[in-house]
Amino acid sequence: MNLRSQFPILDTQVHGHALVYLDNAATTQKPQRVIEALDGYYRTLNSNIHRGAHHLAAAATERYEIVRRQVQQFINARHHHEIVFTRGTTESINLVASSFSRRYFTGEDEVIVSGMEHHSDIVPWQLAGATLRPIPFSDEGVLDLEVYERLFTPNTRIVAVNHVSNTLGTINPIKQIIDIAHSHGVPVLIDGAQAISHLKVDVQSLGSDFYCFSGHKMYGPMGVGVMYGREEILNELPPYQGGGEMIESVTFERTTYNQLPFKFEAGTPSVGDVIGLGEAISFMQEVGVDAIAAHEDELLRYATSSLSQLPGIRFFGTAPQKTSVLSFLLGDAHPYDVGTLLDQLGIAVRTGHHCTQPIMDRYGIPGTVRASFAVYNTKEEVDGLYKALKRIMPMLMS
Numbered sequence: 561m562n563l564r565s566q567f568p569i570l571d572t573q574v575h576g577h578a579l580v581y582l583d584n585a586a587t588t589q590k591p592q593r594v595i596e597a598l599d600g601y602y603r604t605l606n607s608n609i610h611r612g613a614h615h616l617a618a619a620a621t622e623r624y625e626i627v628r629r630q631v632q633q634f635i636n637a638r639h640h641h642e643i644v645f646t647r648g649t650t651e652s653i654n655l656v657a658s659s660f661s662r663r664y665f666t667g668e669d670e671v672i673v674s675g676m677e678h679h680s681d682i683v684p685w686q687l688a689g690a691t692l693r694p695i696p697f698s699d700e701g702v703l704d705l706e707v708y709e710r711l712f713t714p715n716t717r718i719v720a721v722n723h724v725s726n727t728l729g730t731i732n733p734i735k736q737i738i739d740i741a742h743s744h745g746v747p748v749l750i751d752g753a754q755a756i757s758h759l760k761v762d763v764q765s766l767g768s769d770f771y772c773f774s775g776h777k778m779y780g781p782m783g784v785g786v787m788y789g790r791e792e793i794l795n796e797l798p799p800y801q802g803g804g805e806m807i808e809s810v811t812f813e814r815t816t817y818n819q820l821p822f823k824f825e826a827g828t829p830s831v832g833d834v835i836g837l838g839e840a841i842s843f844m845q846e847v848g849v850d851a852i853a854a855h856e857d858e859l860l861r862y863a864t865s866s867l868s869q870l871p872g873i874r875f876f877g878t879a880p881q882k883t884s885v886l887s888f889l890l891g892d893a894h895p896y897d898v899g900t901l902l903d904q905l906g907i908a909v910r911t912g913h914h915c916t917q918p919i920m921d922r923y924g925i926p927g928t929v930r931a932s933f934a935v936y937n938t939k940e941e942v943d944g945l946y947k948a949l950k951r952i953m954p955m956l957m958s
């Protein structure tokens with residue numbers, strides 16, 4: 561897919577080598593049009609929204625609200641007021657955990673998560689006082705749904721699982737997970753941080769109660785994300801933060817709250833970043849989510865078969881349904897050493913526990929090397945990774 565020229569950063573040289581950027585699960589690079597949208601916002605539109613009586617305030621508000629409808633359409637939400645802008649997936653999940661627990665927790669509360677959750681979908685529930693019941697997974701990285709069914713108790717308040725694992729790449733069967741939870745009368749939050757740039761998401765056909773994601777992992781800016789919530793459930797929840805915009809009226813005795821979605825958007829939002837997110841969605845729609853997925857699948861297959869030829873390589877996450885994440889270890893080499901040597905050759909990967917320490921404990925390893933692909937990556941770059949690994953292996957393996 562010849563989109564590379566739209567991404568200026570891909571021309572960067574690193575340590576005398578052309579950059580090979582394979583850290584897309586951490587954050588994707590941004591196309592020129594997203595950079596221009598941010599620049600254009602600050603040059604021509606910058607203003608606080610929903611407040612001022614003047615032209616710029618009205619124009620910025622209109623653009624911001626257009627993006628809300630664009631996101632609604634992108635994930636097929638029923639209503640635009642079900643889309644709440646946040647700073648990212650982490651804030652979206654913290655919002656739900658905080659508001660949901662204040663409304664529904666009674667003191668003996670269990671949350672079912674998967675054993676492959678990101679810390680962002682573990683810690684907020686612990687902060688809310690829940691006991692976590694993790695769904696185990698196989699060596700390949702597939703969740704055990706039979707055990708899942710047995711984790712429900714009268715104290716189960718919510719199920720919170722990721723759509724795609726950032727470390728293993730597994731695409732979890734979230735429709736099935738949601739249906740099972742609903743048959744127990746339990747709502748479901750989906751952490752879509754790693755799914756939104758690879759898979760078509762339809763929150764209505766999935767039936768998810770909450771769906772959270774970050775703009776920066778889908779070719780958009782950092783500092784903006786989305787918390788989708790079903791209207792009925794959002795109407796039941798108390799606000800997350802207090803401040804401007806989320807109120808209807810304030811006195812020193814009593815405050816009443818604004819309607820959805822503003823009830824959950826206290827303070828000045830990151831307007832320019834929301835507008836940049838809109839541009840990123842347009843980019844993805846013009847390329848086509850299916851075309852993006854097909855290209856990345858091809859790269860994943862190619863990379864898996866190519867790297868399999870390296871003696872002593874071990875892959876983590878070999879589920880049949882995967883996105884373009886390849887986690888591995890080279891013999892007993894420490895992942896950090898592999899990452900540092902790759903960097904010297906211009907190749908950017910992530911190393912460590914990837915904010916999923918329970919996965920590392922499950923396999924008894926300190927971390928992995930993770931290569932993750934996006935729409936602009938090429939087979940030549942995969943070849944570059946293979947050659948670089950081959951070159952550094954003798955330095956690392958005893």
Ligand code: C6P
Nearest residue numbers: 585586648649650678680726753774915
């Ligand atoms: N994973 C990674 O390199 P934020 O930081 O709020 O945009 O996203 C948090 C988050 C939540 N859930 C999942 C499944 C994620 O992968 C992430 C972010 C990055 O894998 C940074 S740790």
